[in-house]
Amino acid sequence: MHFPKLNYKATLIVSACLLAFGIGFGFFAFPKLLKKMVTGQINVAPGSTIRPLYEKAPFFIDFRVRLFNVTNKEEIIEGKKPKLQEIGPYFFEEWKEKFEMVDDDAEDTVTYHYRNKFIFRPDLSDGLTGDEIITMPHPLIMGMLMAVNVDKQAMLPTIEGVLKNLFHDPADAFYTGRVMDLLFDGVGVDCSSDDKTTIAICMSFDSNKALRKIDDQHYAFSLFGGTNYTDLGEFKVYRGKKNYRDLGRVISFNGETEMNAWDEDECNTYVGTDSTIFPAFMSKEEGIWAYEPSICRSLGASYRSKSKYNGLPVLVYEMDMGEDINIKQCFCRDEDNCPPKGTIDLFKCGGVPMIASLPHFYLADPKLLEGIDSGLNPTKEKHGISMLFEIMTGSPLKAAKRLQFSLEVKSIPQVEMVKNVPDVIFPLFWVEEGVSLGREFTDKMKNSLFLMIKIVKVVKWLCIVIGALGGILSGVMMVMSSQSNNKVTMPNGR
Incomplete structure (x- = not known):
């Protein structure tokens, strides 16, 4: 043949x-x-595909607030442990916007200011209207007392008189009133007294975002009202056109190339992006890092596993605040006073002994839970931080950023209204910023970039x-x- x-x-x-x-x-x-x-496509230089999205997101972020209602105020005043009842979530649309953007082509940077707009959605708040009455430590009264006790103890004999002037002779250091007044509408503060110490304290209110000026003698205090659609600061970041790995990386905030909150340079360095964008092709080992001005810290999430989201391959990242995030001494208030495991001491950041942590003290020192009689039940599903990233484009497809704010409360013998309160890290509220991109967005990725990858993959293996x-x-x-x-x-x- x-x-x-x-x-x-x-x-x-x-x-x-x-x-x-x-x-x-x-x-x-x-x-x-x-x-x-x-x-080549993922940068925020003028004319790029994602520049308009970077300037103003076409969708809102889910913003939920949960507060801790105190059910045994009189017992706490006498020294008993707090009994708490979580109320919420109060659901808000959070619209993020950048403005006054200035580009520098030589540096490949963009400088911008930013603001957030909050819109209350009672229809998504499980029947809550904001008119509910809540009791909790008054963030301003209790906060001022605790701040003076930390570093201005010489003022303790006069601080009670100042509080009587500002808040019309309060019976105690607790707030009982409408939820929405506390969150956005404002609780009245009267600066009409001619007392010199009161006047001196009121003069500092103009620079405090939590206090909205009504007239020359009156302010309104709220947790978020002062930050609603107001200028929250100036970021300068890399655009990522010359070096894609630098995309979004923070260079300066409010003109400063490093923070001044902490005692050493290594703690004052900006690490990561502005949290609204991330570089493409990040390695798993790098983690996800972003700078958050409100807590004067950069926080990072670590890779955990691979997964799928709406048919797209994603990497799962989680932030474990149970790890020693305060390993650097400069994050401590002083040499002998470091915050408990799983928490961040915000005193050097904001001048008030506030403590940030995951909600319900999840992954934090168990002793924090021991200080609360009831009302806290930490679980990973409800209180952990997780993010699903499409790593090729650096796109967060689903994320839940959660943070609890507590007040470090201590008894002060010189002040009648708090002379018997227990020493406790007292939870006030926690917030959750969440985003879940719908199929409209993920299908666009699947039908463009990932379709091309799939075709090439088929052709590759056929060949x-x-x-x-x-x-x-x-x-x-x-x-x-x-x-x-x-x-x-x-x-x-x-």
């Missing part, structure tokens, strides 16, 4: 080319081409399989053809 050698040689050559193309293009050339294409099979078949047939041509013909009659 005769096999045409030339056809098998040609098939072998074609098969080898297909195999080489499948391996070379699929495993080496295309990944480099894809990375160049993606990193490899066809090339390998064709090469093997051609080689076998060439061997068989060679054996046929070399076969010895036996003489007749033998």
Whole structure:
């Protein structure tokens, strides 16, 4: 039987080319081409695809607030442990916007101011209207008392008189009133007294975001009202056009290239992005880092696992505040006073002994829970921080950022209204910022970038399989053809 050698040689050559193309293009050339294409598009320079999205997100972030109602105020005043009742969530739309953007092409940077707009959604607040009456330590009265006790104890004999002037002779250091007054509408503060100490304290109110000036003698205190659609500061970040790995990385905030809240440079350094954008092709080991001005800290989340979200491959990151996030001494209030495990001491940041943690003291020192009689039940699902990232583009597809704010309460013998209160880290409220991109957004990614990847993947393996099979078949047939041509013909009659 005769096999045409030339056809098998040609098939072998074609098969080898297909195999080489499948391996070379699929495993080496295309990944480099894809990375160049993606990193070339993902930057926030003017004219880029994502610049408009970076300036103003086309969707709102879910903003939920839960507060801790005190059910045994009189007992706490006498020294008993707090009994708490969580109320919420109060649901708000949070719209993020950047403005006054100034680009520097030489530095590849953009400087901008930012603001958040909150819109209350009672229809998504489980029947809550904001008119509910709540009792908790008064953030301003109790906060001022505790702050004076930390570093201005010489004022303790006069601070009670100041509080009587500002709050019309309060009976205790607790707030009982409407939830929405405390959150946004404002609780009245009267600065009409001619007492010199009261006047001096009132003069500091103009720079406090929590206090909205009504007129020359009156202010309104609220937890979030002063930050609603107001200028929250100036960021300067890299645009990521020259170096994609720098995208969003913070260079300065309010003109300062480092913080001044902490005692050493290593704690004052900005680490990570402005939290609204992240670089493409981040490695798992890097983690997700962002700077948060409200707590004077950069916080990071670590890689945990792979998963899927709306059919897209994602990496799961979690922030474990149970790890020693205060390992650097400069995050401590002083040499002998470091915050409990799993918490952040905000005294150096805001001048009030507030403590940040995960909600319900999840992953924090168990002693914090021991200081509360009832009302806290930490679980990972409700109180942990997790983020799902599409790592190729650096896109957060689903995220839940949760943070609880508590007040460090201590008894002060010189002040009647708090002379018997227990020493406790007292939870006040916690917030949750959440985003879950719908299929409208994820389908666009699947139908563009990931569809192209899928097509290339199919073509790659087709080339490899066809090339390998064709090469093997051609080689076998060439061997068989060679054996046929070399076969010895036996003489007749033998």
